[in-house]
Amino acid sequence: MSKRPALLPDRHPTADFFVCDVLDAIPKDDMASMEHPIFSLSTKPDTRIRHYERKGHTVEITPSVKGLATIHDKDILIYCISQIVAKMNQGGEPSQMVHLKAYDLLVATNRQTSGEGYKGLVAAFDRLSGTRITTNVKTGGEETTSGFGLIESWEIVRATKDGRMVSVSVKLSDWMFRSIKNKQVLTLHRDYFRLRSPLERRLYELARKHCGQNTEWVFKLQTLQDKCGSNSPARVFRAMVKKVAEKNLLPDYEISMDGDDIKFSNRGTMATIKQTLDTCPPLDPETYNDARIVAPTWDIHYLEQEWRMWMTEPPKHPDKAFIGFCRKWYERKGRA
Numbered sequence: 001m002s003k004r005p006a007l008l009p010d011r012h013p014t015a016d017f018f019v020c021d022v023l024d025a026i027p028k029d030d031m032a033s034m035e036h037p038i039f040s041l042s043t044k045p046d047t048r049i050r051h052y053e054r055k056g057h058t059v060e061i062t063p064s065v066k067g068l069a070t071i072h073d074k075d076i077l078i079y080c081i082s083q084i085v086a087k088m089n090q091g092g093e094p095s096q097m098v099h100l101k102a103y104d105l106l107v108a109t110n111r112q113t114s115g116e117g118y119k120g121l122v123a124a125f126d127r128l129s130g131t132r133i134t135t136n137v138k139t140g141g142e143e144t145t146s147g148f149g150l151i152e153s154w155e156i157v158r159a160t161k162d163g164r165m166v167s168v169s170v171k172l173s174d175w176m177f178r179s180i181k182n183k184q185v186l187t188l189h190r191d192y193f194r195l196r197s198p199l200e201r202r203l204y205e206l207a208r209k210h211c212g213q214n215t216e217w218v219f220k221l222q223t224l225q226d227k228c229g230s231n232s233p234a235r236v237f238r239a240m241v242k243k244v245a246e247k248n249l250l251p252d253y254e255i256s257m258d259g260d261d262i263k264f265s266n267r268g269t270m271a272t273i274k275q276t277l278d279t280c281p282p283l284d285p286e287t288y289n290d291a292r293i294v295a296p297t298w299d300i301h302y303l304e305q306e307w308r309m310w311m312t313e314p315p316k317h318p319d320k321a322f323i324g325f326c327r328k329w330y331e332r333k334g335r336a
Contacts, residue, residue, distance in 0.1 A: 006196070007195065007249060011110050027190060030077075030180060033077070036052055036137065037226070037227055039070055039073065041070070041071055041229065042067075044067075059133065063127075066123075066126055069124070069131040069150055072198065075105075076109075077172075079108055080100070081180055094181055096174070099167065115162075128150045128154075129150070129151050130149070133147065134147040139176070146174075155168065192204055203244055206224070207255075210264070211266055215266055254267060284319050287323065295327065303326050
């Protein structure tokens with residue numbers, strides 16, 4: 001029997017071009033939900049009421065009868081956050097109501113685009129709207145103690161004859177929207193969506209939030225377990241973390257253990273803007289001609305600078321990616 005690959009397959013290998021053609025696909029996560037154990041790591045319905053308190057911050061998460069929202073359900077929020085931030089970066093006015101195409105969401109988060117993929121989205125929307133949060137955690141510098149759903153509401157605007165959703169509207173909570181408007185977000189590595197294990201995803205979130213661009217960050221085992229929201233015995237949780245460390249698959253970070261000290265070390269692979277500018281190769285001269293056709297009246301060298309500053313990592317096919325960027329730029333902004 002062949003061994004199952006450690007990472008999920010890249011289900012949409014042309015995503016490199018897709019991401020450059022859809023400017024809002026750079027994964028962004030809000031720092032407030034990265035910090036606190038809001039999402040369930042269970043693969044079965046989790047109906048526990050969860051209470052977390054640290055440094056004066058309290059979070060109580062209450063599930064619906066369908067269970068807590070899972071770390072995989074969070075893909076929807078990440079996609080919505082990414083769209084809002086992209087719009088803000090382009091000078092647009094952010095909106096708490098996000099209109100999205102289900103297919104784009106599935107592709108951007110590396111999900112299957114089969115009927116099961118669409119069915120899974122409906123279940124995720126139900127859990128996200130049914131999970132209630134009561135917290136005093138500040139977002140956007142504003143502290144209020146309030147209760148809310150992870151999303152306020154959602155609606156299938158258009159569906160096909162066989163029942164698959166096409167267009168969806170999602171209204172985010174005030175709490176999360178304040179976080180996004182104030183740019184309290186972090187960029188995620190795109191391989192985050194290829195991590196199979198819920199614990200791997202959560203550990204990557206914590207590494208990204210706390211270690212960031214630093215060389216390393218150390219958690220005590222109990223603190224890490226609290227932040228993951230795990231109710232397993234300490235010895236079981238330690239074994240789970242050890243397994244993740246042995247697989248060594250987290251993007252940008254690796255984990256090592258020394259007793260109850262869990263260390264996240266930066267691999268040094270996160271691309272800074274300067275690295276992206278330096279490592280993305282020069283474009284073919286013909287590419288500039290093609291770009292002028294799809295973005296007439298715009299200064300192509302100005303667009304190239306905007307494109308290189310926008311990238312989080314060098315694309316596999318720079319010429320195609322740049323043309324896709326220029327086409328989308330012109331569609332959104334029109335003539336110069």
